[in-house]
Amino acid sequence: MLIETLSVFPAMFEPVMSTSILGRARQAGIFDFKAYDLRDWTHDRHRTVDDEPYGGGQGMLMKAPPIFEAVRSIASQGPRPHVVFFTPCGAPFDQRTAERLSHEERLLFVCGRYEGIDERAYALADERLSIGDYVLTGGELAAMVVTDAVVRLLPGALGDEMSSVDESFATGETGGLLEYAQYTRPAAFEGAEVPEVLLSGDHAKVDAWRRANAIERTCRWRPDLIPTARLSESERGRAAELVERYHGPGYSEA
Ligand code: SAM
Secondary structure (H helix, E strand, O other): OEEEEEEOOHHHOHHHHOOHHHHHHHHOOOOEEEEEEHHHHOOOOOOOOEEOOOOOOOOOEEOHHHHHHHHHHHHOOOOOOEEEEEEEEEEEOOHHHHHHHOOOOEEEEEEOOOOOEOHHHHHHOOEEEEOOOOOOOOOHHHHHHHHHHHHOOOOOOOOOHHHHOOOOOOOOOOOOOOOOOOOOOOOEEOOEEOOHHHHOOOHHHHHHHHHHHHHHHHHHHOHHHHHHOOOOHHHHHHHHHHHHHHHOOOOOOO
16 A cells, blocks of 8 residues: 655654564554655745635635645556545544545545635545544644554555554444553552453453453443444343443433
């Protein structure tokens, strides 16, 4: 997979893209990464990428022409990229979206700055994504978040192929839940003991405990995930009880 970004701060990316799992995956050729400077597609002495908004208002907007020129020129170098624009007005990014993007051959992330981007530039977008209901100063961090979430799903990126399968939000056969609680040594710490079943060596019992624990934690902290989680009939009944216990009767109808 090739991941490319277009922004006015391309230098922000390299430390993240060369560290830890991303760095190793890149070195191993699991993905390649390039950061382009939007100013390279400007034609004035000041390399201007922004201008005042029509209609007045605070701040500056990124101009459409350099973005058009840049995206077209980058896209012409190889297979057509899937183009993502980052904006708080985009669809919420989630694990399902990360899984979908991980099947793309080439991704091009366009990062805004200032008060955002001239609306006409979005004609280039295959989709608009937001990483949450808050406003960042620029799309670079959003592009890094999405790159991280996508690359760790690529075969070989984590080393252990199974590690991303039963994680929080994973959409596999039993998925859509938060991950179960995990513990490592020591077995007792500050008066808190590791649940005995995890020390039993009985894998079936451990699996059953983890499944029940994942359901319980999801009902407690993210009851909004329960309607779309993959649960058996008996698990769904248990989840309904737990959601009511933690959030009161009528939560699901709210
Ligand atoms: N005026 C815009 C608004 O109210 O929607 C916010 C512009 S923001 C200051 C500048 C850039 O940061 C955006 O163009 C976008 O690329 C990026 N950005 C900010 N918040 C984001 C978010 N939650 N998700 C994705 N990108 C975001």
